[in-house]
Amino acid sequence: MCTGKCAKCTADLLFPFSIIAIIGNILLFFPNGEVWRTEEITEIIWFFPGVIGGGLLVCLPAVVMRAAGVEGSCCANRCGMLLAMLMSVLGAAGSVYCMIISVIGLQDGPLCDTGDGVFIYPFINTTAEESYLFNQTWWHVCERPRNVAMWNVVLFSILLSVGTLEALLLLAQVVNGLIGCLCGTCMNKNQQTQMA
Incomplete structure (x- = not known):
């Protein structure tokens, strides 16, 4: 077993996941690809689940793991x-943060104008049985921004999925790091022949 490799x-898997999380979070600020005022954007997005939690x-x-896996590195x-x-424990906490905020974002739904010019959360008090997530016919309730319900569902689902995968990889790395700390990393063939 080679804990360094x-x-x-x-680490090589985590880098693209973190980029996806950052891009997903940034896209949430532009419902339907349009620019809106700060008070017209869903508040939970301002917790930056993808930028901070799933990203940074x-x-x-990932940078530290990459350095620990490069042969000959310090x-x-x-x-x-x-x-x-x-x-990895810190990273796992960040990915769990991303997951929790994404679940809250999915549960509460988007902030939108239902036709009277006032931006509200029309789906916030629905029960699990009548959730807008499972009834796409309700999505038309949001008139502005257009398609904001689908925009939020897709992007928060991506953030939730990425956060879950990141958490699993980082928890596996915690175990791998513990083994590497106790047993050491792999030695290359030159080091093994020198010890013999």
Whole structure:
């Protein structure tokens, strides 16, 4: 088993996921691809689940894991694996944050104008049985921005999925980092022959 190579592989998977999370969060600020005033944008988006949680807090451990997995690097040792493990806990917390905010965003629904010129949350008090998520015919209630319900559902679902995958990868890296810290990283063939 090579904990260093596993850490590098995990880091290589986390980088594109964090970019997807950041882009998804930024797109939430532009419902239907249009620019709206601050008070016309769903409030939960301002918690930056994709930028902070699924983005920056995941990129930091990915950089450390990448360094711990590169052979000959100063971090490719037990201390580097310990640092990668600790940073993975931070990244897992960020991805869980992304997941929680995404679930709240999906549950409450978007802020929109239902036709009277006032922006409200028309889906916020619905029960699980009558949720707008499972009844797309309700989505037309939001007149402005057009298609905002679909926009929010798709993007928050992407953030939830990405956050879940990031959390699983980072928790696996916590275990990998613990093993690497206790047992050491892989040695290359030159190091093995020198020890023999």
